[in-house]
Amino acid sequence: MQNNYNISSIKHDGSLFILIFITALAVLTIITTKTVYADIYKYVDDDGVLHLTNVPSIPNAKYVLILKEKRILFQSDIDVNKYDHIISKAGKKFKIDPALIKAIIKAESNFNHEAVSPVGARGLMQLMPATAYALQVDDVFHPENNIEAGVRYLRYLLNTYRGNLQLTLAAYNAGETAVAKYNNNVPPFRETKNYIKRVMSYYDSFKK
CATH class of the missing domain: 1.10.530.10 (Lysozyme)
Structure with missing residues (x-):
């Protein structure tokens, strides 16, 4: 199941924030081994506010993919019959x-x-x-x-x-x-x- 990231206080020059955001996701993924996350997109609204989302649902918004979906499947000894x-x-x-x-x-x-x-x-x-x-x-x-x-x-x-x-x-x-x-x-x-x-x-x- 997915949800929607919505960062509404970042102005157009948010490149550093995006880098920090992606790095944080990477760290979180390592900490929570085998977790999954979706593609992350950014768009800038008419007020110059930068938004991040994994569900690009606003019509006519110019979304840019900044983080491609990644699936971390570290385990090689997964017991698929366990449950x-x-x-x-x-x-x-x-x-x-x-x-x-x-x-x-x-x-x-x-x-x-x-x-x-x-x-x-x-x-x-x-x-x-x-x-x-x-x-x-x-x-x-x-x-x-x-x-x-x-x-x-x-x-x-x-x-x-x-x-x-x-x-x-x-x-x-x-x-x-x-x-x-x-x-x-x-x-x-x-x-x-x-x-x-x-x-x-x-x-x-x-x-x-």
């Missing part, structure tokens, strides 16, 4: 293919239950704090709690989009608002499109 019993239980409860759940976990956190993204998404299924609160998750880093809530949210999205998996994954990644903004189509964000392709590729692999 199968939890995934199977949640899949049965919410009537979702466990292979799809597993694919989303792979794409979101690479099976790292302690993953925290720079935008605050947490745990195996990268729940944003607001989502976790709405789903009444007490410990978002607890594998069973996180998967249970993530799959419940996934079922909600599948119901919302009448089983359309492309839109469901787009909403999981970019948010329901982004999907609605583009008339219930997949938003034209490269990160979101890549996310869908990645999940579907993992899904095919886990179904075998």
